[in-house]
Amino acid sequence: MRLARALSACLAGSALFLAGTGPAAAAGVSGADLSLAWGIPFVGMLLSIALMPLLAGHIWHHHYGKIAAGWAVLLVLPFAIAFGPETAASEVWHIVLQEYVPFIALLLALYVTGGGVLLKGTLVGTPATNTALLALGTVIASLMGTTGASMLLIRPVLRANAFRTRKTHTFVFFIFLVSNIGGSLTPLGDPPLYLGFLKGVSFFWTTTHLFAEFLTCAVILLGVYYVLDSWAWSKEKAAAPDTGAREPLRVEGTVNLGLIGLVVVMVLLQGYWQPGEVTILGQHIGAERLVGIAVFVAIAFVSMKLTPASLREENGFAWGAILEVAKLFAAIFVTMAPVLAILRAGVDGAAGPLVALTSDTAGQPIPAVYFWLSGALSSFLDNAPTYLVFFNLAGGDPGHLMTDGALTLAAISCGSVFMGANSYIGNAPNFMVKAIVEENGERMPSFFGYCAWALVFLVPLFILITLIFF
Template structure:
């Protein structure tokens, strides 16, 4: 597909931008994978249904501080150790549902698409103030189902005489410094810090943050506590699997994303927040959710003749009660639906790979979707839509009354929707 775009269509730009996004994606995932893998958390407790629910909830909160990738790599191994002797595939699958995906919906750090919204001008704490109740309901429903399943299975298990001290030990905490540097480097962007050096002016497509992240990959591994690496059975196989898998996804997703931009111009007035929720979500499940988020954000503003690359337009859009619901729907869809497949979000496949390496047989790609995602997640996501997003398009009369500037732009200017693939830079 990439060759077709370059050779036949002569469209090198879209493929080039997609590849640059891929490099940025791997820089972030790779650095978080190494830094988190060098921290050993040893919890000497018996894995009970209640403890597991608490574990998954705490992991979901942590995902908003160090990202879903960082939280997944930090928490998956201790989660499996706590449940040693009773762990089954569903434990890891619900870990993916919560810590690796839904949990990270509260802050721009939690998931890459939300960070791109932050770069476009959405204030850092805007998302948590507008989505926390949706996040809480969604997470509570998932954890309630998990608790029920885990309780039923726990009752079937034979009693053991193994004693647990109840202690929690940490090894390799010095790697928290590397995690902090990685998270801090995310904000090293000219769009966040005015005047910050932009390497594109020197013909370099990547930002300074990507070079920092690649450097930390090396330094974090070289300075890691060897006992922590051994305790975590650390190796590079999971991140290499993700790197090889996602290079294909990034290079073949361009046509689908360009189709979104085209159809949004044609049917913009008919698109409701619910359609944006399901549209962003369904494509985020099979493509990278960052460009999907950006293209739907562009389409949402384009409905009202606004430009998604203009921070003042973004601020007007999210301050208007009739239009901000589109951004909430897009944000929820991009983050939540990443749990629908192994490729919906970067950490998913890494968690699966770590589980496979530890001898836990995980379901196949289609087994995951058919046995778990469709019967468990899809009904929850439909319920979330019914509760929060089954609402009509923005009412132009209300927009005229409450948001006159948006109304004037919509009334006097042709819709603005970019034909080009939105990129991370």
């Protein structure tokens, strides 16, 4: 299996790197000691994703993994020279063990199980059908996660619209709604809210405190999409396919729905079951997280064994999308680490003037600023650690934030979840949807092209959300 080999190579490479320096013992580098120059490899990584497909598409598509690894090396080598190889090894191993491996294991489980569910029957991509599919995905995203909902529904959407010539907007709004905004009602929906749950935010706090913001965004975006798709439908030259007698909708590969349920249960269990920590090469990690990784990989294996190959072939399942995400996000996780460390340093770090904007002269938090800062950074950084940065800047006390600081916590939560939709790398499902759509021969906007869609449709909506709620 190509993905298994890629994951094994990643783990083996990390282990070999650490073996050459011995178990990491050095303390982590404080973000207060880092200048903004350490963010250059991350900016280079972003510009490569944005520009190289346009300027050197052939080179990028054949060598994107090597280019991404190059930017990671351009950070790690100077870091090792400046702070010592043991410290560099410690930081890289921390990222691999604590962040990347749990991240990719969860994505793997959802990608494989979602790709094993086939929706059959007469499904024609009319404006009403497409809007209904997007609405369904928006609702279930808070129950099975934005990644799970995206992987489950993107292929049915692709098949329903295969005959249409104007359909790029459907995939863009799919990312807006299913891959991001839909995950705002429970900790299962999106990683930032799950981290808040692990920090002590009650499970249904987001359901009750973000529902109005979620509903406003969902209703407006679905309404705008219906109007836009109706206009595009009226311009279509190709008529809807004549399917004859309508075949009722049915689901095949239902065993995978049960496996997706197991993934959700395991994610939730990690928040309640914490048996203690395990030390691996100097890094402490909760035993429940290691169990979670093993369970997610096992679920993917079981799904591959139990799902007929013919069903996956009919569903257009392939490994390219998850391989692309695995390679690119490995480099993204490494290169963005100094940027997040600088932000965690608060007013003592190089981003101090930016952080200082979150409070007024009396030291009181400004919810609107928290919404936009957490959102703007979540658009290009991983939205989960960005959420934690601002959660801690707001005091980090869940009891206070859920009561007296509820408006601030709601602003941080909405910013981190909603504005992950502003770019392809704001949330992992965004990039996975893009990769799957392109893998099926359909066109998606470029990196900047997608950001332009977000600028037109999302930014005005977020301004409205600010005026109404924050």
